[in-house]
Every structure is written in C-alpha cells, then in structure tokens.
Amino acid sequence: MFSKILIANRGEIACRVIETARKLGVASVAVYSEADAQARHVAMADEAVAIGGPAPKDSYLRAEAIIAAAQQTGAQAIHPGYGFLSENPDFVEAVEAAGLTFIGPSAKAIRAMGLKDAAKALMEKAGVPVVPGYHGENQDPEHLAGAADTIGYPVLIKAVAGGGGKGMRLVEKPSEFADALASAQGEAQTAFGNPAVLIEKFISAPRHIEVQVFGDGEKAVHLFERDCSLQRRHQKVIEEAPAPGMTPEMREAMGQAATRAAEAIGYKGAGTVEFIVDGSDGLRPDRFWFMEMNTRLQVEHPVTEAITGVDLVEWQLRVASGEPLPCAQEDLSITGHAFEARLYAEDVPAGFLPATGTLSHLRFAEGCRADTGVRTGDTISPWYDPMIAKVITHGPTRATALGQLARALEETEVAGTVTNLAFLARLARHEGFAAGKVDTGLIGREIDTLSAPVATPAAAKALGVIAAAGLWEGAASGFNLWGAPRRAVPFEEEAAIRVHGPGHVTVELGEVSHDCVLAEDGWRVDGAKTGARMARDADAVTIFLHGAHRFEIPDLLARGSDAEASDLTLAPMPGLVKSVFVKAGQQVAAGDRLAIMEAMKMEHTMLAARDGVVAEVLVTAGAQVEAGAALIRLEEEE
Missing domain, CATH: 3.30.470.20 (ATP-grasp fold, B domain)
Known part of the structure; x- marks a missing residue:
C-alpha cells in the first residue's frame, strides 16, 4: 500500500478520497487553486500545494504543476477523482513517466473508450450489444430504407450535422419512411448545408x-x-x-x-x-x-x-x-x-x-x-x-x-x-x-x-419578521418595552411587531396578526408548534419550515429607477462574458441575441427584451462579471 497519495481534484470527491486514505493510514496531499485556498479538501488533507489561478486551465488542468506537487511532497501515486484530468490519457502517461502511479486505468484503455464510434466497434467485436444503426456514407434512399428495415421500426432519421432537433424525424412504419427521409434531408440542407443523415433504432421508453x-x-x-x-x-x-x-x-x-x-x-x-x-x-x-x-x-x-x-x-x-x-x-x-x-x-x-x-x-x-x-x-x-x-x-x-x-x-x-x-x-x-x-x-x-415556486406558510413569514427584528432568541434587544408598543420592521412586505415581553410578540403582516411565543421546543405561531430554524446573512433571513423560505431585508436607503432598469440587460449569474453580438447604435428586435455568458459549465444567452437601439455596450468578451452587473443598455423609449 502507498504511504502517501496526491488527489488531483477538488470539492466533495477530493474529500471523499481523503477520508478513505485516512482510514487506510495513507497520508494525503491536496492541490488547490487561488479560489480554493480555504476549501474543505485543503483543510482535511495532511498537506496542500497551491497550483495556480482560479480558472481550471490555470490550476486543476495543469498536469505539470500537479505532477511537480506530487514529487515535491513525496507522494507515490495520484488519484484523479472525476472530471478535470481523470480521463486524459496524456496525463496518465506523464504521471507514469515521472515515476509515479496513476490510480486508474491505463492510457491505452482510456483511449480505447474515448472515441464513441471506435468504442462501439470494439464492443461489438467483444460481443457487447450496441444500438442498431446505420452511420455509413451511402445516402441513396433505397439503401437507407433497407438499413431501416434491417434495424427494425421505429427508427430515427437524424441529420449528420444536426442539432436542436433539426433534420430529425421519427418513423413508425416502412410506408412513412420515404416522405420522412425527404423532409429530414430538406431541412438538414437548409439548416446545415448538408443533407446527409444517419439511421438509428428509436427507443420509445x-x-x-x-x-x-x-x-x-x-x-x-x-x-x-x-x-x-x-x-x-x-x-x-x-x-x-x-x-x-x-x-x-x-x-x-x-x-x-x-x-x-x-x-x-x-x-x-x-x-x-x-x-x-x-x-x-x-x-x-x-x-x-x-x-x-x-x-x-x-x-x-x-x-x-x-x-x-x-x-x-x-x-x-x-x-x-x-x-x-x-x-x-x-x-x-x-x-x-x-x-x-x-x-x-x-x-x-x-x-x-x-x-x-x-x-x-x-x-x-x-x-x-x-x-x-x-x-x-x-x-x-x-x-x-x-x-x-x-x-x-x-x-x-x-x-x-x-x-x-x-x-x-x-x-x-x-x-x-x-x-x-x-x-x-x-x-x-x-x-x-x-x-x-x-x-x-x-x-x-x-x-x-x-419546478413551481414553493408556497410560503404564513407562520414562516411571521418568523421571518421576528428574525429580521433581531428577536429570534427571545430577547427584546433594540426595543424599549416602556415606549411605543408597536414598531415597523424592514421586510419584504409591510410588517410591524409588538413586544409583550421576552419571547412573546405579536407580528403584524398587513391586516393579519400572529401571536408568537418562544417555548422550550422553539417558536410557536398562533399556538401551533413549528420546529422552525433560522439562518441570517448580511441582507436576508432564511426560515426553515417545510422547506427553506428566504426573505430579503430591504435597504431603506437604497433607491432605484424601474424605468432605467427596464432598459438594461443584466447578468443573471456571475460568470464569463463569452461573446457580445451588438454595438452602440445598432437596432435590435425583441428576442435578438445580445451576448452569451458562461458559468459553471453552462451557457446562457441574453436576449433583447424589446425592440430598440443599443445605447451602450458596458462589457467586452472575456470579462468576468458578477450577478446583476449591467451588460447592455438600450436607449429610452420615446
């Protein structure tokens, strides 16, 4: 058994590997990016080595830095986890060339399964069933119809250059094949400039x-x-x-x-x-x-x-x-x-x-x-x-x-x-x-x-007001019990609170009042046990009661213009601005592409909300932005 291993990964899989290594008496080395300097896997490992910037290409995908970290710390083997370099045969060869053990398959095995067509051919040779289909170059309609008969109906006709469902037709029986083929080829030619199709067995469930x-x-x-x-x-x-x-x-x-x-x-x-x-x-x-x-x-x-x-x-x-x-x-x-x-x-x-x-x-x-x-x-x-x-x-x-x-x-x-x-x-x-x-x-x-929004119980709202007022623990901090009995509380809707004593308040939400008492088993609302828990961060409280209910605490000094906001395209999430498609002075129609953002392995396309003229482009491709950042502003509507 190894005495020390390095985990070339992050997050939960790095923690998972460290736990088993510890159980076996094997020391562990973590690697981390600038963004992960305080991460859980770094804290858990026996040693940790910084390997670069926050972007994966600058850290967790830097094979040479990871191998150097293993050599520097005396690790004998590298566990790749999953993702990142785990299925990179070149990395496997580099690890072995450095005199280390790769905890995983050989580079040859990874390459054998890396190309899907080649892998299917290899599996067919090994007696493993593969999805029946025709992927050949012969596009003669009679030949394709014969292939469909051999595969067995229902079949899918799919454009070779396809995407987005274009050039795809489901065919239930032989009599429908010719018309479906012509339609699919025509659509493929229009959409991709290539009428070639392939035929595959359609799996209904x-x-x-x-x-x-x-x-x-x-x-x-x-x-x-x-x-x-x-x-x-x-x-x-x-x-x-x-x-x-x-x-x-x-x-x-x-x-x-x-x-x-x-x-x-x-x-x-x-x-x-x-x-x-x-x-x-x-x-x-x-x-x-x-x-x-x-x-x-x-x-x-x-x-x-x-x-x-x-x-x-x-x-x-x-x-x-x-x-x-x-x-x-x-x-x-x-x-x-x-x-x-x-x-x-x-x-x-x-x-x-x-x-x-x-x-x-x-x-x-x-x-x-x-x-x-x-x-x-x-x-x-x-x-x-x-x-x-x-x-x-x-x-x-x-x-x-x-x-x-x-x-x-x-x-x-x-x-x-x-x-x-x-x-x-x-x-x-x-x-x-x-x-x-x-x-x-x-x-x-x-x-x-x-995916429907979770309904918020009235009791959760009442408890949200209590938390927002700073009274969750029952103390009357911030309230003068001998002064005005009713105080407004900044909340998502009109709210006020009356303090009757430590652990006993009345919460007013609009025209509705709730009697709330802090008992030994937690807060009770209108006499009912809730078992609710609370968490607070800088600008919100979250009440856990039949789900999580987050309430934003309004900043009474904040001001904003709805009219101005309607002209802005905002970043829906923090991430990288991958592409910008417009420039100042350009006319756009509702639904036109304005920009593409990328974050967490996902792309999101920003579309124009209305017809108008671009007044300003506030970002450039390659920029890293926060959620809510203004990207593009349209001229005000006349």
Missing part, C-alpha cells in the same frame, strides 16, 4: 442503466447496476441501485456484457459501462445496448457502495498499489436499496441557472450520508461546478430508502444561496417515481409541477 465494473488489468468483476434515468438536459439528478424492475436474467446479461467490455481493454480500477435500455415492455435481456464507458470513478458511486458494502476508493488504492482484486464475482451480493440526490446551488424556476453565494448555514439531515466539499461559511464560486453535496440514503427496500431520501431532502438546510432542494424533494415524492416508472423523459414531462 429509454432508461439509462449503468454497470459498475472493477478490473485488475486482466480480469474484471461487476458490482451490479445503477439506474440513472432521472435526468434533465442529459445530466443525472437522482440515481439509485439496484434498478427498479430488474430481473435476474437481465442483471446477469448486463453484468456479463459489462465485464466483457472491461476485459476487452485490459481495464484496471473502477469504471462504469453505460447502457441505454428500452423499458417499454419491462426489462428484457435483448433490449439493452452499449452507449459508452466512463473510465473513472462515477459521481454516483456511493449507491453501489451502499448496496454492496464495498469501499470503491479503497479498492482503487489497493489494486493500484499492486494487490489483486479484493474478491471474486460470486462473493458480491446486493443488500437493500440506495438513492443519491445531487444538491446544487441553482435557481430551478429560472431554468436551473447555476448560482453562487456564501453558505451562511449548512446542515444535513440525521441518518443520511452527505458527501460534500463545503461547510458553513464557504463560498460557491463561479469557477466550478455548483454542487453542494450528494445526499445518499440506504434502506432494506426501495420504498423505505426513497422515503428516507424524501425526508432527508426536506430536512436538509441551506442558506446563503438558492438551491434545487425543493425540486429534489418533490421528485422524491413523485408518484410515478415511487412506483418505479422511470425513464429519461420523466422530469421533462413534469417540469412545471416539479
């Missing part, structure tokens, strides 16, 4: 099921499957293991296919073989196909750990240090069911826009596993993925584990930034999901319900 594999370079085992079908924009939201509705025959077939895939490339370490599954007629062994292989540890690996009792990071360290596979396939079994939900700083009603902020309060529910890279007081920066934590539950049955997840999400408390907690909690309570009716389109179909 797609499920994303992946198999965890682990190899020693020659032999491999699988640690069963995970269902990752709950996705938005092809990003996983909630994962579970095992997959609902899985049969022993299907599990055996998928497991064997996954281990064949791993052994075909001499895979070493932890990896995931991802399959697309047709769930329209239940889970059948003849209806799953290889999509790709992720040659690294996956974000969702904790659910596999929960049902197998295996520490996958420990396995990684042991096998990388030269030990054999810890166990044989027959030694592995499934116990219970597990879920993982990804908690992000993001504004769900605004279209899942990534958010930033300083975490004035962070508390996870008791009884769940929370893998996190942040603490109370830490800042969610615009430089990296805005994940706050992964919330994981494990129970004897799927229903129990899902109930635990829903409760854990409802009891988790975050203040200082907006999050997707309410969205996740609603998803965990969704009847279709509870029944195991999962597919990759579920969130899209239910998005209006799942």
Whole structure:
C-alpha cells in the first residue's frame, strides 16, 4: 500500500478520497487553486500545494504543476477523482513517466473508450450489444430504407450535422419512411448545408442503466447496476441501485456484457459501462445496448457502495498499489436499496441557472450520508461546478430508502444561496417515481409541477419578521418595552411587531396578526408548534419550515429607477462574458441575441427584451462579471 497519495481534484470527491486514505493510514496531499485556498479538501488533507489561478486551465488542468506537487511532497501515486484530468490519457502517461502511479486505468484503455464510434466497434467485436444503426456514407434512399428495415421500426432519421432537433424525424412504419427521409434531408440542407443523415433504432421508453465494473488489468468483476434515468438536459439528478424492475436474467446479461467490455481493454480500477435500455415492455435481456464507458470513478458511486458494502476508493488504492482484486464475482451480493440526490446551488424556476453565494448555514439531515466539499461559511464560486453535496440514503427496500431520501431532502438546510432542494424533494415524492416508472423523459414531462415556486406558510413569514427584528432568541434587544408598543420592521412586505415581553410578540403582516411565543421546543405561531430554524446573512433571513423560505431585508436607503432598469440587460449569474453580438447604435428586435455568458459549465444567452437601439455596450468578451452587473443598455423609449 502507498504511504502517501496526491488527489488531483477538488470539492466533495477530493474529500471523499481523503477520508478513505485516512482510514487506510495513507497520508494525503491536496492541490488547490487561488479560489480554493480555504476549501474543505485543503483543510482535511495532511498537506496542500497551491497550483495556480482560479480558472481550471490555470490550476486543476495543469498536469505539470500537479505532477511537480506530487514529487515535491513525496507522494507515490495520484488519484484523479472525476472530471478535470481523470480521463486524459496524456496525463496518465506523464504521471507514469515521472515515476509515479496513476490510480486508474491505463492510457491505452482510456483511449480505447474515448472515441464513441471506435468504442462501439470494439464492443461489438467483444460481443457487447450496441444500438442498431446505420452511420455509413451511402445516402441513396433505397439503401437507407433497407438499413431501416434491417434495424427494425421505429427508427430515427437524424441529420449528420444536426442539432436542436433539426433534420430529425421519427418513423413508425416502412410506408412513412420515404416522405420522412425527404423532409429530414430538406431541412438538414437548409439548416446545415448538408443533407446527409444517419439511421438509428428509436427507443420509445429509454432508461439509462449503468454497470459498475472493477478490473485488475486482466480480469474484471461487476458490482451490479445503477439506474440513472432521472435526468434533465442529459445530466443525472437522482440515481439509485439496484434498478427498479430488474430481473435476474437481465442483471446477469448486463453484468456479463459489462465485464466483457472491461476485459476487452485490459481495464484496471473502477469504471462504469453505460447502457441505454428500452423499458417499454419491462426489462428484457435483448433490449439493452452499449452507449459508452466512463473510465473513472462515477459521481454516483456511493449507491453501489451502499448496496454492496464495498469501499470503491479503497479498492482503487489497493489494486493500484499492486494487490489483486479484493474478491471474486460470486462473493458480491446486493443488500437493500440506495438513492443519491445531487444538491446544487441553482435557481430551478429560472431554468436551473447555476448560482453562487456564501453558505451562511449548512446542515444535513440525521441518518443520511452527505458527501460534500463545503461547510458553513464557504463560498460557491463561479469557477466550478455548483454542487453542494450528494445526499445518499440506504434502506432494506426501495420504498423505505426513497422515503428516507424524501425526508432527508426536506430536512436538509441551506442558506446563503438558492438551491434545487425543493425540486429534489418533490421528485422524491413523485408518484410515478415511487412506483418505479422511470425513464429519461420523466422530469421533462413534469417540469412545471416539479419546478413551481414553493408556497410560503404564513407562520414562516411571521418568523421571518421576528428574525429580521433581531428577536429570534427571545430577547427584546433594540426595543424599549416602556415606549411605543408597536414598531415597523424592514421586510419584504409591510410588517410591524409588538413586544409583550421576552419571547412573546405579536407580528403584524398587513391586516393579519400572529401571536408568537418562544417555548422550550422553539417558536410557536398562533399556538401551533413549528420546529422552525433560522439562518441570517448580511441582507436576508432564511426560515426553515417545510422547506427553506428566504426573505430579503430591504435597504431603506437604497433607491432605484424601474424605468432605467427596464432598459438594461443584466447578468443573471456571475460568470464569463463569452461573446457580445451588438454595438452602440445598432437596432435590435425583441428576442435578438445580445451576448452569451458562461458559468459553471453552462451557457446562457441574453436576449433583447424589446425592440430598440443599443445605447451602450458596458462589457467586452472575456470579462468576468458578477450577478446583476449591467451588460447592455438600450436607449429610452420615446
């Protein structure tokens, strides 16, 4: 076993690896950017080395700086985590050339799975089923129709140069093929200047099921499957293991296919073989196909750990240090069911826009596993993925584990930034999901319900006023009990408070009054126990009562002009101005593109809100801006 390793990553995965290293008596070295100097993974590690600026290209993607840090500190091996350099074969070769061990697969294995077409050809040769399709150059209509017949209907006609759904047609039966082909080719020619198409099998009820594999370079085992079908924009939201509705025959077939895939490339370490599954007629062994292989540890690996009792990071360290596979396939079994939900700083009603902020309060529910890279007081920066934590539950049955997840999400408390907690909690309570009716389109179909704003209880508002007045602990600080009995309180709406004594107040919200008493079990509103908790930051209070309710505290000295604001295009999030499409004096119409911003792996296009003339362009491409920064101003309307 190694005596010291370096983790070439940040956030929750760096913390996760450090925890296992500590358990094994292995010293850990963290690397960090300027933005992460005070980060949790830096504090946890035995040593830490600064490697550059906040942008990933200036720090976590600097292979030479990371290798130098390992050599400088005497680390024997490098764990890449996931993301950044974890699937970069050139990095693997550089690590090994420096006399260090890469905790992961060989560069050759990574390259074998790096190109999807080549990987599918390799998998087909290894006997792993791949999605039926035609990707050839022959564009003769008769040839394409024959390919569709061979693939089997329904099929998708897709423009080779496609995007945004243009040049795509679903064909249910042979008699519809010719017209659909002509239409798709015509649209592709108009949109992309290229009429070429490909044909693929259409999967009507797609499920994303992946198999965890682990190899020693020659032999491999699988640690069963995970269902990752709950996705938005092809990003996983909630994962579970095992997959609902899985049969022993299907599990055996998928497991064997996954281990064949791993052994075909001499895979070493932890990896995931991802399959697309047709769930329209239940889970059948003849209806799953290889999509790709992720040659690294996956974000969702904790659910596999929960049902197998295996520490996958420990396995990684042991096998990388030269030990054999810890166990044989027959030694592995499934116990219970597990879920993982990804908690992000993001504004769900605004279209899942990534958010930033300083975490004035962070508390996870008791009884769940929370893998996190942040603490109370830490800042969610615009430089990296805005994940706050992964919330994981494990129970004897799927229903129990899902109930635990829903409760854990409802009891988790975050203040200082907006999050997707309410969205996740609603998803965990969704009847279709509870029944195991999962597919990759579920969130899209239910998005209006799942992302609707959370209703604020009257009791939460009353408690918000108490917190804003500085009376949460019950003291009458700031109030003269012998003076005027009623005081206005700066709040989001007209509010006032009457103090009857320590821990007893009346809150007035408009025409409605609430009697509030601080008892031994917390604040009671109109006689009802609330169990509410509170967090406060510079300009807001957050009340945790059946969800998080954030109340902005108005700055009475602030002034603003609505008319002026309507002429401005503001940055919806902190980030990088990637492109600017207009200049002063240019006429624009409502809906025209003005600029593109990039933050946290996501692009956001700013559009003109109305017709008008650009008065000023206040930023340039390449500028880093804060949320709310003015980007473009239109001339005032006459």
